[in-house]
Amino acid sequence: MDGSHWVGIKAIAEEMGRRGHQVTVVIPEVSIRLGPSRYCKTVSYPVPYDQETVDMLMDKSKDNIRANTLPLLERMRQRMANIQNITWFIHTTAESLLFNSSLITSLEQQGFDAVLTDPLVPTGNLIGRRLGIPSVNLLRGLPCGQDLVSTACPSPPSYVPRFFTQHTHTMTFTQRVVNVLVSMVEPLLCRLMFWRFDQMAYRFLGEEVGVAEVLSDSAIWLLRYDFIMEFPRPLMPNMVLVGGINCHVRKPLPQELDQWVSGDKGFIVFSLGSTVSSLPDDITQVFLKAFTLIPQKVLWRYTGSVSGHIPDNVKMMKWLPQNDLLAHGGVRAFLTHSGTHGLYEGVCHAVPMVMLPLFGDQPDNANRLAGRGAGVVLDINTITVETLIKALDEVINNTRYKSSLLKLSAIHKDRPVDPLELSVYWTEFVMRNKGAGHLRPAALDLNWFQYHSLDVLGLLIMVVIAIVMVMVKCFSLCIRGLTRKRTRNSKQD
Amino acid sequence: MDGSHWVGIKAIAEEMGRRGHQVTVVIPEVSIRLGPSRYCKTVSYPVPYDQETVDMLMDKSKDNIRANTLPLLERMRQRMANIQNITWFIHTTAESLLFNSSLITSLEQQGFDAVLTDPLVPTGNLIGRRLGIPSVNLLRGLPCGQDLVSTACPSPPSYVPRFFTQHTHTMTFTQRVVNVLVSMVEPLLCRLMFWRFDQMAYRFLGEEVGVAEVLSDSAIWLLRYDFIMEFPRPLMPNMVLVGGINCHVRKPLPQELDQWVSGDKGFIVFSLGSTVSSLPDDITQVFLKAFTLIPQKVLWRYTGSVSGHIPDNVKMMKWLPQNDLLAHGGVRAFLTHSGTHGLYEGVCHAVPMVMLPLFGDQPDNANRLAGRGAGVVLDINTITVETLIKALDEVINNTRYKSSLLKLSAIHKDRPVDPLELSVYWTEFVMRNKGAGHLRPAALDLNWFQYHSLDVLGLLIMVVIAIVMVMVKCFSLCIRGLTRKRTRNSKQD
DSSP states (O other): OOTTHHHHHHHHHHHHHHTTOOOEEEEESSOSSOOOOTTSEEEEEOOSSOHHHHHHHHHHHHHHHHHTTSOHHHHHHHHHHHHHHHHHHHHHHHHHHHTOHHHHHHHHHTOOSOEEEOTTSTHHHHHHHHHTOOEEEEESOOTTSHHHHHTTOOOOTTTSOOTTSOOOSSOOHHHHHHHHHHHHHHHHHHHHHHHHHHHHHHHHHOSSOOHHHHHHTOSEEEEOOOTTTSOOOOBOTTEEEOOSTTSSOOOOOOHHHHHHHOSTTOEEEEEOOTTOOOOOHHHHHHHHHHHHTSSSEEEEEOOSOOOSOOOTTEEEESOOOHHHHHTSTTEEEEEEOOOHHHHHHHHHTTOOEEEOOOSTTHHHHHHHHHHTTSEEEOOTTSOOHHHHHHHHHHHHHOHHHHHHHHHHHHHHHOOSSOHHHHHHHHHHHHHHHTSOGGGOOGGGGSOHHHHTTHHHHHHHHHHHHHHHHHHHHHHHHHHHHHHHHHHHHHHHO | OOTTHHHHHHHHHHHHHHTTOOOEEEEESSOSSOOOOTTSEEEEEOOSSOHHHHHHHHHHHHHHHHHTTSOHHHHHHHHHHHHHHHHHHHHHHHHHHHTOHHHHHHHHHTOOSOEEEOTTSTHHHHHHHHHTOOEEEEESOOTTSHHHHHTTOOOOTTTSOOTTSOOOSSOOHHHHHHHHHHHHHHHHHHHHHHHHHHHHHHHHHOSSOOHHHHHHTOSEEEEOOOTTTSOOOOBOTTEEEOOSTTSSOOOOOOHHHHHHHOSTTOEEEEEOOSSOOOOOHHHHHHHHHHHHTSSSEEEEEOOSOOOSOOOTTEEEESOOOHHHHHTSTTEEEEEEOOOHHHHHHHHHTTOOEEEOOOSTTHHHHHHHHHHTTSEEEOOTTSOOHHHHHHHHHHHHHOHHHHHHHHHHHHHHHOOSSOHHHHHHHHHHHHHHHTSOGGGOOGGGGSOHHHHTTHHHHHHHHHHHHHHHHHHHHHHHHHHHHHHHHHHHHHHHO
């Protein structure tokens, strides 16, 4: 998995390498942000697209920001085109790896102990099955809930909000209706999401299995979340919570940057994530205008071109050491697109946030943290200089955000084992014990009918009906007998 | 909680005291095995029974062993009398504490941070609520499943075996029918189990709450189990697995005992738990006879009188340092009643077991471990010299038991945090954060109808029915209109 999904995988892979394990990272020759590391061996494979295609694909995300303001039909057309582009990219990358037979053969020969992967793109899980080695999954959750199905993890729609609904765990009746309907559509969504991979699985593995079955083989599920952001819900024994994995992974700031951010008034960190590095010009101008009116300095991750003057208190950079900046004493606020990594970093260092969710799980994330007093949410499509300044002023000067965050941060960090440490522990566990078979629930061997005991309930209902019928029959026979007797008696009288 | 339930509570309380916390243990003046500790302050309260009554009550357990051989009616009478005795003991002990107003007032004044308790007897939870402090529960599970209800933890009867059924997680259809029926009876069982405590709750707290509601307030549930013995099942975020809590709590053997157990042939540890310290004479004779025929020495926890000669290789003791003995290199087998503490100690030190389950959860425990190759199960009622010798010979000389146990032991001990450490961590967490509110599921605010989305499903079914009816109506109107038109047309023709 590329993009922000790479962050966690990279952290674990490097830590494994640092501890003396032989870690091989398999990546495409061209990618968004995948790259070599000094603690891992990198194997790359050719793909039928070039860096320009990838950059263009990423640049398209800028158009998406404006999609909400377009007429419905145009918006749908654009969304569909976007989804098609991304799925093409994902499928092509996966096929380039799975059907690169010399690479697969070479992987087969190396005797790996386990595969660490993000199952949102199940390529790694397919390879794990082919190589006969256990998988360790790192994920936030699959949008269609396939992770819950493949782990047999209960997820009652009455209080576990579905992805994209922006519900909390306390829903009104109408929200529960929507939540139940979404949960009913989920299996179909999973089919759509993974149909191409189901075909690849069949071709690659030579057996009649789909992604769902391959995923249910997974030994351990490392979940990139924590209940300071998510709502408490059932878990399975092979699920391990590792939200905020890079909270403690920290380096000192480069000297030049450290000098720039120093000053009485503090600074603001502004990033819209790895996939959105530029904005439509009118929105960029709103931000620049607002920044001239605030006392803080602003560090902005921005790679696009800017028309006009950039204020002195704004520094645009192609890449930000985000976590290190958020850990800095001078930071006053975090302008974020609400990706989980950024939010957990913000919570870790108790930085008040102005959240500008763009797509995917970001609106859900933003709502959850705003509900816990960690910041405010703005719509980037309707943003104005006034609303932005008001939001920044609110989170910076109203102490309630900082005080909520200090509490959240304390609870978030109050865990018996550091999440990175825990991720490495369970990965090593899987390597040591050739999986985690003792944590596999027998529910995976039942079909849904058996799982919900519908066959048993059917039998019990039939038994009850039979008993009632026999009783009614007996009763009516008795009555009839009695009536006859009485009639006979009265006749005799 | 007295008896074996005291073992885990004591271990945590002492470790907390050792770390500098002020721990106050509240115990009755007379008990089975509760007592003071150098790391805790002990407060005792008067009870309206004496040590003799308690000893007599314990001695009755010997009669229970033989209960299975009695005629049905006599057996039921004895079982009922036994249950009555134990519930009288539990309720009297609880009432002596709850309605000792000077003690409760003194507890109220001390400003405790949390209460650590075993909710099988919910006295501690009631006091926690009265004092307005969070509870940390240590338990193996409540027989009627109240722990699962009060945590809103799903427990599908299709693969989660119910207490006392001796089912595994893979059930036949018939077993699933029994399991579903048992799960249906559970709420009634809970009512029976806690009805007296419900009354006490009302009197003690002066509010309309029952045990179920008080338990659902609990901050953290420390579960004394591990998936080397239990079957994988859903858990809730506030459940922490701490099975095998005293695996690493170990002291060297007293010199005299160490000398006695030394020797080439090794030794066997024999204990039937804290509540069964003597046996009917004929059963005792079977064991003594068998022990004369084996080369190993036998350390037997036995306080009853023995008629006749005790063989030289047998040493009877009033109390055994069981865990330290099982950790000794010379141990060859463990004759146990299959209480969870003993079994986890046996697994921890990989000692093959001959299991003689007596009552409660013991038959379930024994079956589970036997199924994993850790030993064999014998029925103490039908035990003979031959079956006992055969069982001992099997577990001692067939290497498959030892080798299964070495694997189980390795997995059992392969945990990121030692269970005692983890118990202390979460107890301290609750003290630091005044509970664990962020782990409380919103499911606890729903009634069962809402929890299972039955109201939503009802609405959806009604909508579907309405749509179908409207469609049928439309269709029939169309057909009728068409038929009329045709009739008119044909008439016109």
